[in-house]
Amino acid sequence: MATTHPTEQLPDVEKLVAELVAQMRPQVTPQSCFIGIHTGGVWLAERLHAELGIEASLGTIDVSFYRDDFGSRGLHKDLHRSNLPFEVEGRNIVVVDDVLYTGRTIRAALNELFDYGRPARVDLAVLVDRGGRELPITANFVATKLSLAPAQNLQLERADDGKLSLRLAEAK
Amino acid sequence: MAYNPQLNRNGELQHLLTIEGLPRAVLTRILDTAAPFTEVAEREVKKLPLLRGKSVFNLFFENSTRTRTTFEIAAKRLSADVFNLNISTSSTSKGETLLDTVDNLCAMQADMFVVRHASSGAPYLIAQHLAATGRDHIHVVNAGDGRHAHxxxxxxxxxxxxxxxxxxxxxxxxxxxxxxxxxxxxxxxxxxxxxxxxxxxxxxxxxxxxxxxxxxxxxxxxxxxxxxxxxxxxxxxxxxxxxxxxxxxxxxxxxxxxxxxxxxxxxxxxxxxxxxxxxxxxxxxxxxxxxxxxxxxxxxxQVTFGIAVRMAVMSLLTGQSA
Structure with a gap:
């Protein structure tokens, strides 16, 4: 069983989104292409995409087919179709995820991205960097940093009304 | 639950021999998994790394260019190494038994057999033989056996x-x-x-x-x-x-x-x-x-979806929660 922490202890997601938008606005042009990583990253990317007035439609990626633990854990049950509604070749791409941890998800996302073409540049935007990297990967835009124990699982949730919040669960 | 050679002890697909006896959840899982694979055909690089380093042997004891080709495309899009054995012109015609052929291919580090045979039950025989010899890591997909199943x-x-x-x-x-x-x-x-x-x-x-x-x-x-x-x-x-x-x-x-x-x-x-x-x-x-x-x-x-469905089956067989 997982135990849930009260959300009051975690930073407010609206404030984090505003912080991220402020960081990105001077750096990102409307011609950039945004890609959200399923599932939390897509929710965050939808917000950033709208607030930054990005012209190209939002892309989404499910990294399940590129995960490095496929051999030991198999495929995830809840798979999504990746959808990149723009040419990747030569574009400035911003990959968006909710939480940056080991870096393995981003490694998988980059591998998938390059199967669509050769981007001119790839940036990474995340809501939370929780440390614990196992690969040489870093984010260009980070709303906040949190220090969490390995057993703790931090993820973004979306309520029925669209409101985003962070949730911390602890593995037994 | 009755013993089903197609499922492992976690209820996951071990072999795909027939649809008969597979629970609805397993069928639905295969269909759900196939859906995102359909998108791969639209990419610049039509390849996923899921079966990288795996060897898939197409054992066709009965001719079927179309079925063999769709299995071959599915396995190659998953980055597997694919070997097509045209059995009618190989060792079997020199007198080798089906299971000797299988043992020889196992010795060549096979990970999966895709089997088409004119006799009903031939893929079962191979699956049984693999279980009896403790080679649970090798999977069998029935690509049509006699009048039995496809x-x-x-x-x-x-x-x-x-x-x-x-x-x-x-x-x-x-x-x-x-x-x-x-x-x-x-x-x-x-x-x-x-x-x-x-x-x-x-x-x-x-x-x-x-x-x-x-x-x-x-x-x-x-x-x-x-x-x-x-x-x-x-x-x-x-x-x-x-x-x-x-x-x-x-x-x-x-x-x-x-x-x-x-x-x-x-x-x-x-x-x-x-x-x-x-x-x-x-x-x-x-x-x-x-x-x-x-x-x-x-x-x-149907033909296009067939590739995605075969990719899903091969991925589910290969990647299991150990």
Whole structure:
């Protein structure tokens, strides 16, 4: 069983989104292409995409087919179709995820991205960097940093009304 | 739960030998997994790394260029190394037994066998042999055995129906043609029942129906016009030409007259009914060209979906929660 922490202890997601938008606005042009990583990253990317007035439609990626633990854990049950509604070749791409941890998800996302073409540049935007990297990967835009124990699982949730919040669960 | 050689102790797919006896959750999982694989065909690099370093052996004891090719494409899109063994021209003709062939390929680090055999049960025999010799990491996919089963064809048909019709539980589905000799029909009937299709009809002359058809939970029609009335899905079967030489059928012209799908007969089904065929088609025998090339036919999408479904099956077999 997982135990849930009260959300009051975690930073407010609206404030984090505003912080991220402020960081990105001077750096990102409307011609950039945004890609959200399923599932939390897509929710965050939808917000950033709208607030930054990005012209190209939002892309989404499910990294399940590129995960490095496929051999030991198999495929995830809840798979999504990746959808990149723009040419990747030569574009400035911003990959968006909710939480940056080991870096393995981003490694998988980059591998998938390059199967669509050769981007001119790839940036990474995340809501939370929780440390614990196992690969040489870093984010260009980070709303906040949190220090969490390995057993703790931090993820973004979306309520029925669209409101985003962070949730911390602890593995037994 | 009864012992099922197709499932491992976690209830995950170990081999795909037949749809019969597989729970609905397993079938649904395969269909759900296939959906995102359809998108790979639209990419610049049509390859995923899931089976990188794995060796897939296509063991075709019976010729089938199309089925072998779709399995080969599926395995290659998953980055597997694929080896096609044309058995009729190799060791078996020199006297080697089926299981000796399998043992030799295991010694070459095979990870998966895709087996097509004229004898019903040949893929079972291989799966049993692998279990008996403790080689649980090697998987078997039945690509058609005798008159018994052709599970990936049945699954791709279900994927196609779900793609166009959504919910299985409100459908009336008609299977038309040579049910007697068809492993495809058997797999389709099992799959349709498991997925909750309330009415499955079989339309065929008496000579092309197995004696046990009444036990298969289907409604039998010998009059095609009657059987097609109000159906949502028409699944045509190939009339195997070799059947024509026996006493089962008078002539292909007469078969077409009574059991060939024409525009006029198709009009008896629901206006949005889809027409399916596992291929290869005999135009003018079981299906009229105007129907095969018409707006209600989904025969070519079936082929495309077949690759995604086979990719899903191979991925689910290979990647298991240890």
């Amino acid at each position: 599970p990936t064809q049945g699954l791709l048909d279900m994927y196609t129906i779900r793609h166009y019709k959504g919910d299985f539980t409100k459908l009336t589905v008609a299977i038309v043609g040579d049910v007697l000799h068809s492993r495809v029909a058997r797999s389709q009937i099992h799959a349709l029942h498991t997925l909750g299709v309330p009415e499955v009809r079989v339309i065929a002359p008496k000579t092309l129906l197995p004696v046990e058809v009444s036990k298969m939970g289907v409604h039998v029609f010998h009059d095609m016009r009657e059987g097609l009335r109000g159906v949502d899905v028409i699944m045509m079967l190939r009339l195997q030409n070799e059947r024509m030489s026996g006493a089962l059928l008078p002539s292909s012209q007469e078969y077409f007259k009574y059991f060939g799908l024409t525009q006029e007969k198709l009009a008896l089904a629901k206006p949005d009914a889809i027409v399916m065929h596992p291929g290869p088609m005999n135009r003018g025998v079981e299906i009229d060209s105007a129907v095969a090339d018409g707006g209600q036919a989904v025969i070519l999408p």
